[in-house]
Amino acid sequence: MSTTAAPPKKTNRIGLEVASYKGGRTTLCAGCGHNAISERIIECFYEMGIEPWSVAKFSGIGCSSKSPAYFLNMAHGFNSVHGRAPSVATGAILANRHLFGITVSGDGDTASIGIGQYIHMLRRNIRQVYIIENNGVYGLTKGQFSATADLGAKLKTGVINDLTPIDCCVEAIQLGATLVARSFSGDKRQLQAILKAAIAHHGLSIIDVISPCVTFNDHEGSTKSYAYMKEHDEPLQELDFVPAFADITVEIPEGEVREITLHDGSRLLLKKLGRDYDPTDRMNALRTLNEAETSGHVVTGILYLDPTRKHFIDHLNLVDVPLGTQPESKTRPPREALERIMEELR
Numbered sequence: 558m559s560t561t562a563a564p565p566k567k568t569n570r571i572g573l574e575v576a577s578y579k580g581g582r583t584t585l586c587a588g589c590g591h592n593a594i595s596e597r598i599i600e601c602f603y604e605m606g607i608e609p610w611s612v613a614k615f616s617g618i619g620c621s622s623k624s625p626a627y628f629l630n631m632a633h634g635f636n637s638v639h640g641r642a643p644s645v646a647t648g649a650i651l652a653n654r655h656l657f658g659i660t661v662s663g664d665g666d667t668a669s670i671g672i673g674q675y676i677h678m679l680r681r682n683i684r685q686v687y688i689i690e691n692n693g694v695y696g697l698t699k700g701q702f703s704a705t706a707d708l709g710a711k712l713k714t715g716v717i718n719d720l721t722p723i724d725c726c727v728e729a730i731q732l733g734a735t736l737v738a739r740s741f742s743g744d745k746r747q748l749q750a751i752l753k754a755a756i757a758h759h760g761l762s763i764i765d766v767i768s769p770c771v772t773f774n775d776h777e778g779s780t781k782s783y784a785y786m787k788e789h790d791e792p793l794q795e796l797d798f799v800p801a802f803a804d805i806t807v808e809i810p811e812g813e814v815r816e817i818t819l820h821d822g823s824r825l826l827l828k829k830l831g832r833d834y835d836p837t838d839r840m841n842a843l844r845t846l847n848e849a850e851t852s853g854h855v856v857t858g859i860l861y862l863d864p865t866r867k868h869f870i871d872h873l874n875l876v877d878v879p880l881g882t883q884p885e886s887k888t889r890p891p892r893e894a895l896e897r898i899m900e901e902l903r
C-alpha cells in the first residue's frame with residue numbers, strides 16, 4: 558500500500574496558517590458587504606504576518622459591530638456600547654502602546670450616537686485602523702436612514718431622505734486623521750491595498766467602506782447599493798502596497814506612479830488614473846470630496862495621507878514599556894509628588 562504525504566500547509570512569514578487569522582462563523586445576512594470586509598481583514602493580517610494576539614479589536618453596536626467576532630479569534634476584543642468604541646480603544650492603546658488597534662464601526666454607530674467620540678479620536682490621531690462599514694441605514698433596527706444617507710436617497714418604503722449627510726472622510730481630513738480613505742466592499746484589490754497601508758501607517762487611519770445592506774438598502778433609488786457603486790465608483794488611483802519586510806519585486810503598471818514611504822518602511826504606489834491627484838494635499842482632498850458629492854460620484858482610494866504628523870502617544874511622551882505592565886509604584890505618584898504639583902499651581 559502506498560502512502561502519499563499530505564502537502565505542507567501554507568504559512569506566512571511568522572509560520573502561521575490563514576486559519577489562525579479567522580474568527581467565528583458569520584451570522585450576518587448572506588451577501589452583506591460587511592462579510593467581504595472581514596475577509597479582507599483576515600487576508601491582510603495573514604499576508605503581513607502580524608501576530609494575531611498582538612491585535613486588539615473594538616466595536617460598538619450594530620451589524621457592523623458584530624464583525625470583529627468573525628476575524629482574528631486569537632486577538633483581544635472589546636464590544637463596547639453604542640458609539641463608544643473610540644474611547645475604549647484610546648484607553649486600551651494608551652495602557653499598552655504595543656497593541657495593534659482595529660475598530661469596526663458603522664455609519665449609525667460613528668456618525669450619529671458616536672459622533673462626539675469620533676471627533677475627539679480624530680483630533681488625537683491615536684494609532685489604530687478605524688473602519689466605518691457604511692451602508693446608509695440602521696440594518697439592525699430594520700433599515701431607517703442613518704446620518705450618512707445621501708440627500709434624495711430612497712428607502713424601500715419610498716421614504717426620501719431630506720437631510721444633508723455627514724461625510725466621515727471630510728470630518729476626518731479636517732480634524733486630524735493622518736490616513737483617510739474611501740473604498741467599496743466589492744472592490745477586493747483596492748480595499749486590500751488600503752487596509753495594508755493603514756496597518757503600516759503610524760497614526761490614525763480612517764477607512765470609510767461603502768458596504769451595501771442587502772436586506773434594507775440595496776434597491777433602486779439607494780445610493781449605497783451594489784448597482785449604484787458599480788455605476789458611480791470613481792477610483793482616484795490604482796493602488797499597490799509593498800511591505801517593508803518582503804524582498805519582492807512589483808510590476809509597476811505603465812503610466813505615472815507616485816511612491817510614498819510609510820513609517821515602517823513599507824511603500825505605497827499610487828498610479829494616476831485620469832486625474833492628477835496628490836493625497837498629501839489636504840485642501841485638494843476636501844475639494845475632491847465636495848465635487849464628488851455635487852456630481853453624485855463616489856470617489857474611492859487614498860483621499861488623504863500625512864505620514865509626518867506625530868500620533869497621540871508620541872505627543873504624550875509615554876515610556877516604551879506599556880503602562881498596563883508597570884507596577885503601581887511607578888504609575889501612581891507618591892503623595893510628595895502630588896503635593897509638589899499642587900504647590901506649583903498655587
Ligand code: SF4
Nearest residue numbers: 586589620696770771
Ligand atoms: Fe448586513 Fe443589512 Fe443584514 Fe445587517 S441587515 S447583516 S447590514 S445585510
